Amino acid sequence: MPEFEARDRAQQVNIGGDNTGPVTVTTMHQTTPPPRPVVTATLRRDAATFVGRDQELKRILRAAGSGRVVSIHTIDGMAGVGKTALAVRAAHKLKARFPDGQYFVSLHAHTPGQAPADPFEVLAGLLGDLGVDPHALPDTLSGRCDLWRDRLAGKRILLVLDDARDHAQIEPLLPGGYECLTLVTSRRRLVALDGALPLALDVLEPEPAGALFITLAGREVGSDADRVAVADIVRRCGYLPLAIVLLAGRLAHHPAWSITELASEFAAADRLAALEAGDRAVRAAFTLSYRDLTSRQQLLFRRVGLHPGRDFEAAAAAALADIPVKVAQGELEALYVDHLLEETLPGRYRLHDLLRDYVRTLVTSAPVIDNDRAVDRLLDYYQRTADAAEHYLPHRTRFASAQPTVTDFHDRVGASAWMHRERANLLACLELTATDQPARMVELTGVLAGMLDRDGTWLHARRLHERAVEVAARLGDRIGQANALTNLGIVCEQTGDYQEAADLHRQALKIFQDSDHWHGQADVLTTLGVMQTWTANYREAADLLRQALRICQDIGYRSGEATALGALGLVGTWTGDYEKAAALQQRALEMAQNVGHRYSEIFSCVGLGLMRMWTGKYDEATRMQQRALEISREIGSRVGQADVLTNLGLIQICTGNYREAADLSRHALAMCQDIGFRRGEAGALIVLGQVWIGIGNFDEAAALEQRALEISRDIRFRWGESLASLCLGLVRTWTGKYDEADPLQQRALEISREVDDRYTQASVLGALGLLRARTGDYRKAADLYQQAVTLSREIGYRFVEATALTGLGLVRVRTGDYREAADLYQRALTLSREIGNRSIEASALRGLGVVRAWTGDYGQAADLYEQALGIHREIGHRRGEVIALNELGTLLCETGCVHDALKAFTTAHDMAREIGSRREQARALDGLVRCQVTLSATDTALPNLAEARDLYRKIGAPEADTAAAYPTELQASPQHS
Incomplete structure (x- = not known):
């Protein structure tokens, strides 16, 4: 910052009155979160006038x-x-x-x-x-x-x-x-x-000092008397730029004054000694401007010196001075004109550091009780307004809160903008209360919990919540302590410290129970229940949520009841109890709509959408997620929007609409990066990586999953780390890089076991089974798939159980145990129909078709493939349709129905190219080549073979080696020779 204090003489700059201009200051804590572009130019504005240096x-x-x-x-x-x-x-x-x-x-x-x-x-x-x-x-x-x-x-x-x-x-x-x-x-x-x-650097020499004064005063020096007066003024200012700027500014705004009159007044005030006395030089210049203020302006000037932050708006100044905001706006503008305040942004002001020193000397002369009351009014203003703003900004820490009692804002946009502007001041107020008002500090920390949560600065948030816990306990504020424990627990959840989070939530629950605080009990039980679903402890989650639901119903806590119902529905979704899950989510949705609790409404829509997705009802799933997206947009929840966009991307993956899935995932990713939502960023990258896995672009998929893995590790997002490792391992498996795949899958398994995430454990076991099957270790593959089946059945997650059964069935086919394979596929088929998942049903039918083909029952195999194809078409799963067409084409080709096979492969090829699935496109081309060779159309087969080979190589598929051997065979074919 510019500094002005004179002791010696020398040369200096003319800063054109801008010594007190705005400062660009690099700060540690940004608002929730802003965009993350690279900033390369933060220099302060250069002064237009520069003299003497x-x-x-x-x-x-x-x-x-x-x-x-x-x-x-x-x-x-x-x-x-x-x-x-x-x-x-x-x-x-x-x-x-x-x-x-x-x-x-x-x-x-x-x-x-x-x-x-x-x-x-x-x-x-x-x-x-x-x-x-x-x-x-x-x-x-x-x-x-x-x-x-x-x-x-x-x-x-x-x-x-x-x-x-x-x-x-x-x-x-x-x-x-x-x-x-x-x-x-x-x-x-x-x-x-x-x-x-x-x-x-020393002060200005006399000549540059005089030039500085004349330039800023905007006067012509037309006589010797004026020149003498200017020399006298700058000399009495001690050649210190700050004093010169202030005096010249006063003269510029008083056109009726003359230079000689100002010099006479300044001299009569006996200012020379003060200006030559170092610190007193600055004080004298400030005093001259201060004395020219009205009494109300003087009061406001003194009071803003009590503000603990860097800059402030009119409403904060009005609270300090206990005057209306409009009056404060006018008086602040007057202080700005007199160079006693700087305007950092329209309507926002700050004191230069030396001016703040000066005003503090004025403040100390006021009664202590008046100063204390002024600070209390300021803290009341910030706390009350922040509390009102937070009601427009839904977040996990306030998902079951009451409606706002203060309506300072009309919508979320205004609330968000205010929190953005005042973040530094709110934290400064929080630090002010830490010393003098510990009880208020505890309360204010709770009010700011949402802001801290949105910031994602978990280390800082943790320190603040830990302090609130400690102080509340010392003060005997049991409810404040419980609230602080809850907020601290949520921070631990965000960083993947689930065990510590659970311990903290249970401590809070005990306090709420001892205090008969029923709302608090319900909120903590719901939080604990939701957290248990993240770690796949569905039985415990359901028990906790039922307890929360009973309390909410007993005390008439309707918004809490809606949230608990929605969470119970989510448990049902994860455990495959879709009928019950749908009923719970629907009840939760209706209740949330009735009480106007928008967060619970989003929660229920998301839960219903996920449940419909897992059951293959993709159109309905899309409708529910779109509703959640609409509400998130209405209330301005960008975190909610990003999560829902990611879910919509998943649905599009299930239906094979990879281009749409990619667009949605990219949108979610951009939004997460824009607001600094790192957890969401990792999730969006994981889903986008799955898009590229689905379409066969394994290089891009690997890059995305690697980024997701790095972000998850950086923020200690353990679930994201395990899932990204799982997906990256799948990429390596599909591209034949088994040595790289194994440690990734093992790491995913290790993390999922550490955090007791049994859902991901089951998924990783299935992925490891696939890896072992691809390497020909069918015994180990069977063991891993069986572990996945057992674990999935144990936790009630029938979706994963059915998926693992199809994998185990494939192993049995590869080892020639067709009877066992048929039984496994039949079990997967039955289970998929029980839970209503049409996608898995189609996969099981395809598996049964493979078994029938291997055992020579070609008619039954073709019928099963046709059934699978029909389901894929019915649910809009285009990638599944392509796979079924390729398998049907292979069967038709092998059974001599070459023309029908050619038709199936052609349709598969066109659709695969349309959805961007390069792997299935290559398979279709491979099938076309087989058919064309059989029909002796070698000239047509050769370009198809070359395209298939190129596609296999681009995605790193092992089939590329087999395709590379074809040209020799084709060259030796009778037609070609």
């Missing part, structure tokens, strides 16, 4: 030019001498030489009421500018320092570190190489900063 500027430019041997330059001097202005001007002159970025960071060594910037936090902001997500940041200073220097390796960036405290604060922020340039300003001589080239 030509020599110093040339020295910096010359030393920092090409061939420089020093990459760190320090500008030190007293407050207000113009260090920042010189650094900014030099930076703008040099920025073209540093194309990779130019950054301005205020280190707040002398910002009253604000602690010097912690390098740990500063690095978070700088790394964020480079595009590093907050969730990916190391938890240690050395780790962040290493990451910062690593990201700058080979780059040329310009870094301005303004208002530094000492070398210890600066060292971690310095780039590692000489390609970068760092300009440092400080009130201290940084003797301990090794390798830096120092530049000591």
Whole structure:
């Protein structure tokens, strides 16, 4: 920041009245979450008027030019001498030489009421500018320092570190190489900063000081008397730019005044001694402006000095001064005109750090009780308004809360915008209460839990909630303690610490039970129940949710009842009890609609949509998810929108509409990245990767799943890590990279067991069974598939059980045990029909068709393939339809119905190309080649064979080797010869 305090004479900059201009400050904590573009230019605006620093500027430019041997330059001097202005001007002159970025960071060594910037936090902001997500940041200073220097390796960036405290604060922020340039300003001589080239800056010389005053005052010096008056004024200002700027500004806004009159008034006020006395110089200049204010403006000026944040809006100032907001707006504008406030954004103001010093001296003269009451009004304003805003911003920590009692906002847009603007102030208020008002701190932390949850800065959120738990316990605030424990538990859930989360929720539940706090009990039981579904503990989840449901019904807690019902329906969905799940979700949906609880309505729509998806009712599933999407958009829940878009993508995968699935998944991914929703980003990447697996683009699928894996590891999203490992392992299996697939699947299995996620365990066991089958280890494959079947049956997840049965059936076919294979496929068929999953039903029918074909019952095999084909068409599963057509074509070709086979393969080829499934397209081409060879159409077969071979190679499929051997056979065929 610019600084103004005079002790010595020298030369200086004319900052054109902009010494108190807006500052771009790199901060650690961004709002929930904003877009994550790479930011490369955060330099402060260069001043239009620059006077008196030509020599110093040339020295910096010359030393920092090409061939420089020093990459760190320090500008030190007293407050207000113009260090920042010189650094900014030099930076703008040099920025073209540093194309990779130019950054301005205020280190707040002398910002009253604000602690010097912690390098740990500063690095978070700088790394964020480079595009590093907050969730990916190391938890240690050395780790962040290493990451910062690593990201700058080979780059040329310009870094301005303004208002530094000492070398210890600066060292971690310095780039590692000489390609970068760092300009440092400080009130201290940084003797301990090794390798830096120092530049000591002093006040202005008389002539530049006079030029500065005349320019800013906008006056013509037409007489010797005026010239003498100007010289007298700048001399009495001690040649300190801040005093000169203020006095010149006053003259510019009073056209009736003359330079000589101002000089006489200034002299009569006996200001010379004050201006020559260092700190008192600034104070005298401020006092002159302060005395010119009305009494109400003086009161407002004093009160805004009590604000703990960086900047503020009119409503906060009105609360401090206890005046109407419209009145505050007018008075703030008056203070801005008098250069006593800076306007950072339209309607938002800040005090320069030295002005804040001055106003604090005024505040201390007021009665303590008046100051305390003013601060209480400010805290009341922020707490009340934040609480009202949070009711428009649904999140997990408030999914069962009552309707808002304060309506400061008309919609979510206004609420979200306010929370975005005031995030730093809310956290500053929270820290203010930590010392003086611990009870309020506990309450305010709870109010801000949603904001912290949306931010995704789990480490910071955890510290705040832990503090609230500790303080509430010390104060004997049992309900506050329980609420804090619940919020802390949710943070642990988000980071995958499920066991700790469960322990914290149970502690909160015990307190609520001891206090007969029924609403709290219901909320915690529901939270625990939902969490158990994530770890596939469905029996315990159902028990907890039933307890919550009974309490909600007993006390008439309708919104809580709707949420509990929806969660119970979700349990039924996961366990395959679809009929009961549908009834529960429908009841929950109707109840949520009746009580107007939008979050519960979304929850129920999503649950119904998932259930319909698993049962193969894709049209209905799409309708429910679309409804959830509409509500999410209505209430402005971008997290909800991203989740639903991902679900819609999954449905499109099931129906084989890969292009639509890709579009939806990309939309979800972009939204997650835009709001910084890392968990959602990992989920969207996983689904998008499944799209590419489905269409056979294994390279792209591997890249996406690898990114999802890395994000999940970064944010400790254990479920995402295990699922991404599972999918990446499947990619490696399908491409024949079995050595790479095995450790990925083993890691997925390990994580799912660690977090007791038995659903993923069952899925991984099935994937490992596929891997072993592909490598010919059928005994091990059978064992793994059987484990998947057993575990799925144990947890009641019949969808996975049916899928594993089809896999085990395929193993039995490969080992020639057709009777056992037929039995397994029949069991899968029966189970799929019981749970209503048409997709698995079709797969089981196809499997039975394979068995019948191998045992010579070709007629029955063809009929089974036709049944499977009909189901795939009925439910819109286009990829399944393509697979069935290819299998039917193979059967027809082998049984001599070559023309019918040719028709089936042609249809499969066209559809596979349409949906983008390169693997099935290659299979269809392969089948066409077989038919064409049989029909002696070798010339037609050759281009099809070449296309099939290319497709196999592009997706890394092992069939490429077999296809590569065909040309020799075709060349030797009678027709070709």
